[in-house]
Amino acid sequence: MQYFLSEEQEAIRDLARRLAEEKIRPQAPVLDEREEFPSQLMKELARADLFAVPFPEEYGGMGYGLFELCLVVEQLAWACAGVATSYAASFLGALPILEFGTEDQKRRYLPSLAAGERMAAFALTEPEAGSDAGAISTTAVRDGDHYVLNGTKQWITNGGEADVYTVIALTDKTKGARGASAFVVEKGTPGFSFGKKEKKLGIRCSVTRELSFTDCRVPAHNRLGREGMGFLIAMRTLDKARPGVGALAVGLAQGALDEAVAYASQRVQFGKPISSFQAIGHKLADMATLIEASRALVYQVARSIDAGQRDFSKESAMAKLFPADVAMRVTLEAVQVFGGYGYMRDYPVEKRMRDAKILQIYEGTNEIQRNIIASALVRELKSRRR
Amino acid sequence: MHVVVCIKQVPEITEVSIDRRTNTLVREGVPSIINPFDMYAIEEGLRLKEAHGGTVSVISMGPPQVESSLKEAVAMGADRAVLLSDSRFAGADTLATAYTLAQGIRRLGQFDLVICGKQAIDGDTGQVGPGLAEELGIPHVTYVRRIRELGDGMLRVERMVEGGWELISTTLPALISVVKDINEPRLPSLKGIMRAKRTPVTVWGLEELGCDPQRVGLTGSATEVVRIWTPEPRESGELLQGDPEQQARQLVERLRGLGVI
Numbered sequence: 001m002q003y004f005l006s007e008e009q010e011a012i013r014d015l016a017r018r019l020a021e022e023k024i025r026p027q028a029p030v031l032d033e034r035e036e037f038p039s040q041l042m043k044e045l046a047r048a049d050l051f052a053v054p055f056p057e058e059y060g061g062m063g064y065g066l067f068e069l070c071l072v073v074e075q076l077a078w079a080c081a082g083v084a085t086s087y088a089a090s091f092l093g094a095l096p097i098l099e100f101g102t103e104d105q106k107r108r109y110l111p112s113l114a115a116g117e118r119m120a121a122f123a124l125t126e127p128e129a130g131s132d133a134g135a136i137s138t139t140a141v142r143d144g145d146h147y148v149l150n151g152t153k154q155w156i157t158n159g160g161e162a163d164v165y166t167v168i169a170l171t172d173k174t175k176g177a178r179g180a181s182a183f184v185v186e187k188g189t190p191g192f193s194f195g196k197k198e199k200k201l202g203i204r205c206s207v208t209r210e211l212s213f214t215d216c217r218v219p220a221h222n223r224l225g226r227e228g229m230g231f232l233i234a235m236r237t238l239d240k241a242r243p244g245v246g247a248l249a250v251g252l253a254q255g256a257l258d259e260a261v262a263y264a265s266q267r268v269q270f271g272k273p274i275s276s277f278q279a280i281g282h283k284l285a286d287m288a289t290l291i292e293a294s295r296a297l298v299y300q301v302a303r304s305i306d307a308g309q310r311d312f313s314k315e316s317a318m319a320k321l322f323p324a325d326v327a328m329r330v331t332l333e334a335v336q337v338f339g340g341y342g343y344m345r346d347y348p349v350e351k352r353m354r355d356a357k358i359l360q361i362y363e364g365t366n367e368i369q370r371n372i373i374a375s376a377l378v379r380e381l382k383s384r385r386r
Numbered sequence: 387m388h389v390v391v392c393i394k395q396v397p398e399i400t401e402v403s404i405d406r407r408t409n410t411l412v413r414e415g416v417p418s419i420i421n422p423f424d425m426y427a428i429e430e431g432l433r434l435k436e437a438h439g440g441t442v443s444v445i446s447m448g449p450p451q452v453e454s455s456l457k458e459a460v461a462m463g464a465d466r467a468v469l470l471s472d473s474r475f476a477g478a479d480t481l482a483t484a485y486t487l488a489q490g491i492r493r494l495g496q497f498d499l500v501i502c503g504k505q506a507i508d509g510d511t512g513q514v515g516p517g518l519a520e521e522l523g524i525p526h527v528t529y530v531r532r533i534r535e536l537g538d539g540m541l542r543v544e545r546m547v548e549g550g551w552e553l554i555s556t557t558l559p560a561l562i563s564v565v566k567d568i569n570e571p572r573l574p575s576l577k578g579i580m581r582a583k584r585t586p587v588t589v590w591g592l593e594e595l596g597c598d599p600q601r602v603g604l605t606g607s608a609t610e611v612v613r614i615w616t617p618e619p620r621e622s623g624e625l626l627q628g629d630p631e632q633q634a635r636q637l638v639e640r641l642r643g644l645g646v647i
Contacts, residue, residue, distance in 0.1 A: 007583075008580065011576070011579050011580070011583075012576060015573070015574065015576055015579060018573060019573060022573070023573070044573070047572065047573075047575060048573055048574070048575050048576060049575045049576035049577045049578075050576065052576065052577070053576065062576060062577070062580075
């Protein structure tokens with residue numbers, strides 16, 4: 001479908017595609033097999049200025065928006081969802097600074113993140129606080145011009161590889177989620193260490209680690225926003241980042257469809273290419289239709305957010321929920337189209353199926369997305385009645 | 387440090403087919419690319435700039451559509467792009483091309499190093515680099531696989547030869563032609579692409595270059611392509627029929643008949 005991209009948007013998409021085809025795709029199976037973080041590819045993305053896309057020009061960025069970020073993420077995920085996750089997670093980590101940082105904080109962190117010289121990570125989840133993010137127990141206690149952090153963050157994407165971490169911690173335990181604040185913590189800060197690298201089902205080249213804070217002293221000027229704003233900052237950040245996850249799902253699913261169509265056209269059974277059998281043809285048709293619907297949703301939500309839509313948590317939840325479910329279904333079907341070959345690690349679709357599962361889980365499970373949408377629906381009804 | 391890189395736009399040969407009737411390349415609808423060996427030349431120029439400072443100029447002779455290739459070089463990081471284009475330059479052989487490029491490079495002003503790809507994938511002569519160095523009156527080293535040292539008016543390079551390599555020192559300014567072992571060309575950057583969109587390509591014709599009209603294009607060419615042909619396509623082999631056992635038996639009989647076994 002024609003989405004009427006501007007000349008610059010086409011240039012962004014085409015460059016991301018070129019990197020995806022020439023640099024990422026040949027490496028994707030090896031990185032998956034070795035569970036190796038794509039440091040070299042991150043450097044290539046940085047050199048191509050792809051990290052700079054969604055950052056304002058005054059901080060060394062290219063001054064584009066969420067939509068252009070989605071164009072990049074989609075193309076990267078077309079080649080490897082693990083690489084795309086590492087890229088997108090850095091933006092997720094930078095978003096709280098971008099949206100809530102002071103001028104000084106932005107100057108200190110954004111230029112190097114936009115240049116891709118440093119990567120960022122976002123740290124909210126804890127062992128006992130997943131979907132129930134309000135249940136976090138990491139604390140930050142004020143001590144003069146510092147805060148002292150204690151606690152553990154779990155399953156942090158880019159953990160250990162990133163240099164800049166935005167961490168949500170409680171400055172007032174008595175207030176629960178309303179007592180949370182957000183901090184920027186740099187790698188290397190005494191008392192800040194990393195746990196073991198998790199072994200995952202999919203997106204195996206992206207790194208997921210535990211973060212430990214033991215009497216970790218963070219300068220007070222690294223607090224983002226006011227005390228007590230931490231949970232709001234986290235939710236706003238996730239709201240804004242969700243279309244990016246949707247774009248990742250679209251790219252991943254598109255890659256699976258492309259592979260399935262190519263395979264179905266050349267695989268001959270009963271004397272005919274299997275694409276000529278309706279059972280396969282209809283599968284491909286459904287996959288293509290679901291992907292296009294996902295893409296249209298993601299693009300429109302991203303464009304609306306860029307255009308200044310004020311309250312977008314419902315739409316951004318939809319732009320994550322639907323594409324993620326589609327990516328899961330499409331990749332399962334792609335394996336089915338490949339038959340026995342699809343189950344073999346020598347063929348590319350089983351990786352996509354493993355990779356797709358996380359999209360229904362991370363950055364807010366799809367169940368949580370449904371909660372967000374449902375509560376928005378009820379809220380809307382109430383406000384109409386008023 | 388001023389590095390001049392010479393590039394040529396060529397058809398992407400993986401996409402080219404031959405018209406069996408006219409025995410010429412079918413160029414319609416075939417995408418044009420920068421000659422792959424010239425990509426290594428651009429990359430090396432950019433690396434020298436990163437290491438030593440200065441500027442990289444990229445120059446090409448050809449029709450107006452070559453501008454897209456020059457813009458790609460700017461997107462990769464070249465500072466300046468010059469296209470030598472004039473209908474009178476058409477039909478140039480390597481001698482006339484070398485002369486025209488030399489005129490263009492002289493017009494660019496002072497330079498330290500000229501880098502070319504070892505040859506173009508369409509013409510395959512590898513002559514323009516050395517010819518250009520002769521026109522400019524500077525030393526040249528072909529088939530360079532590594533620049534060891536550059537500075538203080540001298541250059542030391544490794545030159546690939548059959549079965550090994552030579553270490554060659556030369557004074558600057560000089561010209562080198564490079565092989566693909568020298569580096570891995572980068573992709574353009576987004577900022578480069580946006581800059582290339584804004585950067586105009588300078589176009590110089592015969593008058594601007596002060597060329598002798600007798601030395602350019604077909605007129606200035608010492609060689610003439612008399613005929614181009616393609617080898618006869620190989621006839622398809624004979625397929626043995628039957629099950630594998632029968633086929634094996636037939637094959638053995640044939641080979642015995644031919645006295646092979």
